[in-house]
Amino acid sequence: MLSKFDYAKPLVLEEALNVLSKNEGDTYILAGGTDLLIALRHNLIDAKHIIDIKSIPELDVFEFVEGKGLLIGANVVCNALIESEIVKEKYTALHDAAAVLATYPLRNRATLVGNICNGSPGADLPPSLLIYDAEVKIASAEGERTVPLKEFFTGVKKTQLAANEMVVSVFLPDPGSAEDRSCYYRQTRLKGHDLSSVGVACRINGDGKAAIGINAVAITPLRLTALEDELNAKGITEESIDWAAEEIQNHIKPISDVRASKEYRLHMAGVLLKRGLTHLMEKEA
DSSP: OOOOOEEEOOSSHHHHHHHHHHTOSSEEEESSOTTHHHHHHTTSSOOSEEEEOTTOGGGGOEEEETTTEEEEETTOBHHHHHHOHHHHHHOHHHHHHHHTSSOHHHHTTOBHHHHHHTOOTTOSHHHHHHTTTOEEEEEETTEEEEEEHHHHEEETTEESOOTTOEEEEEEEEOOOOTTOEEEEEEEOSSSSSOOOSEEEEEEEOTTSOEEEEEESSSSSOEEOHHHHHHHHHHOSOHHHHHHHHHHGGGGOOOOOOSSOOHHHHHHHHHHHHHHHHHHHHHHHO
């Protein structure tokens, strides 16, 4: 049985933020609802207030501006990412990650913003956002602030969001160069609807520098900047990729759980990193 809660469906963002500020605590935002409804159904949360934001037009923004970047509003669903030629061309890893998330019907509901706000260490979208230096725009009745996605996650199912705040959009800078390329590979127990045992996003920018994002190997999704620096100092070659595939084990701290053992995750992180970087190197050739 669902818990009893007050339901609000504001039509403008200001109204939503005012409702949120008056009902701090036990208040949840409903956009796609793919995680929220499950939590309610299984009594994993005790919601007192639910704010349905699906009818707020300004949260539907999904716009790319050449030379600036891509703005993704809180209501944008994952299938929109898959169908976007801009995402497929300029942010390929994000397209790849969205395409393996859940099932088609769920992707018609699940939103990118919801995927990051859930704070799951194994979420598929964060690694691909991290390699593109994504920024999160957070709003409350008191104003707005922007934080890098790499600082947004604070622990398992925890983020920087205060009780009176909500994420309104995510911004990805324009990669610029046509030589910029990326990909996302993951390993799961089952094909289809399952969380990642390990997921790795790789990017090589127009200057030939690598970026690496990873999930399910720490308490939050990670951008492996220290490993990137060492790899980029060596240059991207078959030898340096082999080195990075071994070295990655020193930059992650996976655990054993129902999806995979610690040892398996350590091994697969290297396998997926090698697969991704090799694919991007061959794509350049």
